[in-house]
Amino acid sequence: MKILTFFSLFSTFLSANSINVEENAGQFFSSGHTNNWAVLVCTSRFWFNYRHVANTLSVYRSVKRLGIPDSHIVLMLADDMACNHRNPKPATVFSHKNMELNVYGDDVEVDYRGYEVTVENFLRVLTGRLPPSTPRSKRLLSDDRSNILIYLTGHGGNGFLKFQDSEEISNVELADAFEQMWQKRRYNELLFIIDTCQGASMYERFYSPNLMALASSQVGEDSLSHQPDLAIGVHLMDRYTFYLLEFLEDIHPASKANMKDLFKVCPKSQCVSTPGHRTDLFLRDPGSALITDFFGSVRKVEITMETINLTDLIKEAEQNPMNEKPQKVTYSYVDQLPVSEIIHQKPKQKDWHPPDGFILGLWTLILLVFFKTYGIKHLKHIF
Amino acid sequence: MGLLSDPNRRRALISLLTRLNAPICVVCYMAGVAWFMGLAFEPFTLRTYMSENAMGSTMVEERFPAGERALATGREFSAHKKKVGGMPVDWLVKTMQARGLEVFTQRFSRTLPFPDENKERYLVKGTNVYGILRAPRAPRTEALVLSAPCTPGDNNNQAVGLLLGLAQYFRNQVYWAKDIIFLVNEHDLIGMQAWLEGYHHTNTTGMDWSPLQGRGGSIQAALSLELSSDVITSLDLVLEGLNGQLPNLDLANLFYAFCQKIGVLCTIQGKLQRNDWDSVSGYSHSVQTMMLMVMKQASGRPWGDHGLFLRYHIEAATIKGINSFRQYKSDTTTIGRLLEGMYRKLNNLLERLHQSYFFYLMPSLSHFVSIGYYMPAFGLLAVILLLRALDLWVQLATPPPRTEDGVADTDTLIKSAPSQMSSPGVLSVLTPLVISHLTGVEVAVEHFPVSETEAVVLTAIAIYTAGLALPHNTHRLLSGEGTEQGWKVLKLVAVLYLAVLLGCTALINFSLGFILALTLVPVAAFVTPHVPKILSAFILVILSPACTLLFSVFFFQELQEMPVSFIDGWMLFLSVISQGILDHSLYGSLVYPLIALLVYPCWLLFWNILFWK
Numbered sequence: 003m004k005i006l007t008f009f010s011l012f013s014t015f016l017s018a019n020s021i022n023v024e025e026n027a028g029q030f031f032s033s034g035h036t037n038n039w040a041v042l043v044c045t046s047r048f049w050f051n052y053r054h055v056a057n058t059l060s061v062y063r064s065v066k067r068l069g070i071p072d073s074h075i076v077l078m079l080a081d082d083m084a085c086n087h088r089n090p091k092p093a094t095v096f097s098h099k100n101m102e103l104n105v106y107g108d109d110v111e112v113d114y115r116g117y118e119v120t121v122e123n124f125l126r127v128l129t130g131r132l133p134p135s136t137p138r139s140k141r142l143l144s145d146d147r148s149n150i151l152i153y154l155t156g157h158g159g160n161g162f163l164k165f166q167d168s169e170e171i172s173n174v175e176l177a178d179a180f181e182q183m184w185q186k187r188r189y190n191e192l193l194f195i196i197d198t199c200q201g202a203s204m205y206e207r208f209y210s211p212n213l214m215a216l217a218s219s220q221v222g223e224d225s226l227s228h229q230p231d232l233a234i235g236v237h238l239m240d241r242y243t244f245y246l247l248e249f250l251e252d253i254h255p256a257s258k259a260n261m262k263d264l265f266k267v268c269p270k271s272q273c274v275s276t277p278g279h280r281t282d283l284f285l286r287d288p289g290s291a292l293i294t295d296f297f298g299s300v301r302k303v304e305i306t307m308e309t310i311n312l313t314d315l316i317k318e319a320e321q322n323p324m325n326e327k328p329q330k331v332t333y334s335y336v337d338q339l340p341v342s343e344i345i346h347q348k349p350k351q352k353d354w355h356p357p358d359g360f361i362l363g364l365w366t367l368i369l370l371v372f373f374k375t376y377g378i379k380h381l382k383h384i385f
Numbered sequence: 386m387g388l389l390s391d392p393n394r395r396r397a398l399i400s401l402l403t404r405l406n407a408p409i410c411v412v413c414y415m416a417g418v419a420w421f422m423g424l425a426f427e428p429f430t431l432r433t434y435m436s437e438n439a440m441g442s443t444m445v446e447e448r449f450p451a452g453e454r455a456l457a458t459g460r461e462f463s464a465h466k467k468k469v470g471g472m473p474v475d476w477l478v479k480t481m482q483a484r485g486l487e488v489f490t491q492r493f494s495r496t497l498p499f500p501d502e503n504k505e506r507y508l509v510k511g512t513n514v515y516g517i518l519r520a521p522r523a524p525r526t527e528a529l530v531l532s533a534p535c536t537p538g539d540n541n542n543q544a545v546g547l548l549l550g551l552a553q554y555f556r557n558q559v560y561w562a563k564d565i566i567f568l569v570n571e572h573d574l575i576g577m578q579a580w581l582e583g584y585h586h587t588n589t590t591g592m593d594w595s596p597l598q599g600r601g602g603s604i605q606a607a608l609s610l611e612l613s614s615d616v617i618t619s620l621d622l623v624l625e626g627l628n629g630q631l632p633n634l635d636l637a638n639l640f641y642a643f644c645q646k647i648g649v650l651c652t653i654q655g656k657l658q659r660n661d662w663d664s665v666s667g668y669s670h671s672v673q674t675m676m677l678m679v680m681k682q683a684s685g686r687p688w689g690d691h692g693l694f695l696r697y698h699i700e701a702a703t704i705k706g707i708n709s710f711r712q713y714k715s716d717t718t719t720i721g722r723l724l725e726g727m728y729r730k731l732n733n734l735l736e737r738l739h740q741s742y743f744f745y746l747m748p749s750l751s752h753f754v755s756i757g758y759y760m761p762a763f764g765l766l767a768v769i770l771l772l773r774a775l776d777l778w779v780q781l782a783t784p785p786p787r788t789e790d791g792v793a794d795t796d797t798l799i800k801s802a803p804s805q806m807s808s809p810g811v812l813s814v815l816t817p818l819v820i821s822h823l824t825g826v827e828v829a830v831e832h833f834p835v836s837e838t839e840a841v842v843l844t845a846i847a848i849y850t851a852g853l854a855l856p857h858n859t860h861r862l863l864s865g866e867g868t869e870q871g872w873k874v875l876k877l878v879a880v881l882y883l884a885v886l887l888g889c890t891a892l893i894n895f896s897l898g899f900i901l902a903l904t905l906v907p908v909a910a911f912v913t914p915h916v917p918k919i920l921s922a923f924i925l926v927i928l929s930p931a932c933t934l935l936f937s938v939f940f941f942q943e944l945q946e947m948p949v950s951f952i953d954g955w956m957l958f959l960s961v962i963s964q965g966i967l968d969h970s971l972y973g974s975l976v977y978p979l980i981a982l983l984v985y986p987c988w989l990l991f992w993n994i995l996f997w998k
Contacts, residue, residue: 048439049735085522087523087560088560090560232446235445374388375387
């Protein structure tokens with residue numbers, strides 16, 4: 003009896019599992035991506051911007067730990083911290099004070115270093131327009147099934163990000179670059195994280211589908227630094243990335259944490275600035291997007307002892323008669339210049355300022371002098 | 386018609402100007418003085434803040450441990466100094482080499498134009514010793530300097546000891562991105578001038594020095610240390626340099642920030658900061674501090690060894706240790722930590738200090754007034770001169786009213802008046818100008834066959850006073866009698882000349898320009914041949930540059946709370962003049978030539994106008 007019940011339970015379990023496996027087989031590509039890429043950019047140089055390099059290297063470390071290999075990571079750093087003459091601990095970049103965690107080492111592969119980190123190179127990497135001599139390690143060889151993580155950090159302002167003290171990238175340029183990527187089918191979904199002052203202004207202008215964006219502070223707010231280290235003499239990390247790193251340390255490749263947890267990272271009490279996010283262009287529900295969809299490279303492997311029947315006869319593709327028009331699949335593209343949207347766009351709610359006093363005064367003065375000189379009675383000769 | 390081209394309106398405007406000229410001048414003068422006094426009022430000042438991003442906050446860990454050892458080194462230095470009777474060059478070279486520095490020496494010699502009575506020297510010969518700490522990993526393109534003067538007697542031994550202690554500590558660190566040069570200079574400013582000239586390959590003062598064998602890169606910042614006691618109660622910061630030049634405010638901000646972090650009492654002009662700015666005594670305290678700075682800046686002499694660096698665009702300051710009767714004392718280790726912190730922050734610099742102000746006044750160490758705030762005070766005084774010039778121009782342009790009879794035609798007179806104006810005008814103006822300047826040149830370019838300070842100074846004063854007799858002589862050179870127009874033209878030229886002179890001076894050395902303006906502008910404004918002669922002659926002499934200097938000497942002593950009697954004040958006045966001449970020949974200070982060649986002749990022109998016949 004017992005054996006019977008046990009056997010029946012076991013068979014039910016197996017059948018349930020087999021149904022599961024079938025379902026799982028169907029769910030294999032529910033997220034739609036097959037490979038992961040990461041573009042990590044630190045846009046500052048000089049010793050007092052140590053924390054930006056530490057930010058980027060911490061994210062690099064997490065992303066590598068969760069599975070994305072170096073060949074799929076494009077790392078752009080000025081890389082002048084570890085061997086800086088002012089570094090009391092040469093060849094290290096620490097991300098925790100009291101030197102707990104060294105994120106530099108000989109397994110860090112920097113693809114664009116020093117003065118190669120420019121706006122032009124960044125945009126060329128994103129859009130794929132690189133000269134033929136560029137090595138593979140410097141290219142973003144993504145396809146339309148790639149999920150890409152883009153992380154930017156540095157000094158920024160309302161609508162721009164400063165690259166190495168000499169140039170800027172604006173939010174419009176960035177939005178257009180992403181649109182080019184979409185039209186060239188270079189990504190499936192893209193997660194954009196930015197940790198700068200007024201970072202939310204950088205994702206305001208996005209208009210391509212399947213973009214999700216996170217920023218460390220709103221327009222008008224500064225992102226603050228964290229982890230002052232007295233021995234090294236600089237701040238080691240920025241607040242947002244520090245708490246992001248702490249959050250990511252709890253993620254492992256099999257973790258089911260989703261994007262909604264990521265939005266909760268670093269609330270105002272910890273970050274002092276208000277982090278923001280944008281999901282309206284993302285076609286899936288953010289709750290169904292896993293962290294590892296972007297930060298890790300999770301191979302979908304299910305080990306099963308079941309046999310799955312894949313032995314449907316392969317039918318030869320029938321020769322379409324010449325007179326029949328082949329079925330054309332039309333792709334729909336987003337309008338390159340959404341003129342109607344621009345025209346009908348509601349103006350941003352800016353604070354109303356009274357007209358500039360100086361201009362007013364100047365015109366009043368001019369008018370006064372005019373009337374004084376020519377007299378009111380001469381008006382009729384003029385008009 | 387236009388506002389200015391309508392003759393009616395123009396006449397109205399001009400009559401307004403001539404009618405109200407004197408009241409407006411008085412109001413402007415009062416406003417200028419009031420503005421200047423208001424600068425020390427704390428709500429009108431700004432708190433100091435670090436402008437340079439690379440230096441950031443005081444986030445640095447200072448770990449200098451060896452204060453006691455530094456004091457022992459200082460005692461050794463003093464013993465060797467007594468044994469040698471001057472600078473112990475060999476001991477210094479050996480000690481610096483033991484600490485791992487690259488050591489070099491420089492000999493220099495200079496004969497002063499006449500003996501310096503304050504420091505008792507005439508034929509100066511000396512040696513500078515300096516050691517370079519090379520940055521372990523950096524290219525040798527930039528350097529920082531720490532210097533301590535070697536003075537005879539018991540002074541500054543602890544400074545040299547601390548310098549050597551810091552050299553040893555710094556040598557063990559790997560984070561230096563710039564070379565650090567540790568300099569011990571002999572004969573304070575003369576030695577420093579010789580070293581700087583040798584370092585930068587310039588020779589502006591005719592000193593004799595041996596070329597430097599070793600060099601660092603371009604110097605980014607320098608600190609000079611004066612410490613004569615084992616423990617201190619406060620640290621004083623000295624900023625004023627040659628010709629009234631000041632270092633970048635960021636250096637003072639850095640010092641203040643570290644003082645607050647480490648907890649050492651810090652002062653400027655030797656005066657402690659007070660918090661009660663709204664009380665009368667608090668306000669007068671700030672005014673005193675600011676006036677001390679103004680006086681020191683106006684004198685144009687370097688008030689510490691750092692003063693000579695500023696000319697080479699090197700930001701430098703002097704830190705003096707003061708041991709007074711307070712209870713809370715700080716030891717040498719604390720001073721060493723403060724200097725270590727400051728040097729680590731200066732090490733982080735990527736460019737020269739340039740983000741903060743170069744022209745400022747400090748009523749206290751934590752508040753400052755920038756050039757944009759203090760220049761209007763001078764501007765208001767300069768406006769008086771321009772108003773007077775306009776007034777004179779208007780008077781010269783309108784023909785004088787005919788009150789005499791026996792004149793042929795008003796038309797012919799009006800026609801001939803302009804031509805009459807020009808010829809006596811030029812001659813009567815040029816003559817006093819030339820003679821005044823020649824007197825000035827006499828004062829400035831004396832050759833000194835007599836090598837006695839007193840003789841030199843008294844000769845200068847004698848020529849100065851002889852210039853007062855000029856008016857009686859210039860008239861002999863004139864062809865005819867001086868006319869009414871003549872003195873007006875002369876005064877117009879003189880007033881404009883004074884305005885330009887004071888303006889240029891105020892741009893370079895605001896304090897000097899302002900003090901000269903305070904006394905010379907009233908002179909220029911009110912002097913005419915028609916004011917009562919004796920009284921105005923007296924006032925003119927009181928307000929002349931030399932008397933201004935005399936009063937400034939007394940005022941300066943009062944501010945420092947060391948008032949002097951009249952005899953001592955007079956001796957001090959004479960020594961100030963001699964120091965001025967010496968500064969000019971030794972370091973190229975411009976105050977004495979300016980006063981003698983330009984300001985004094987200008988004042989003589991007004992003296993001429995007073996005695997116009």
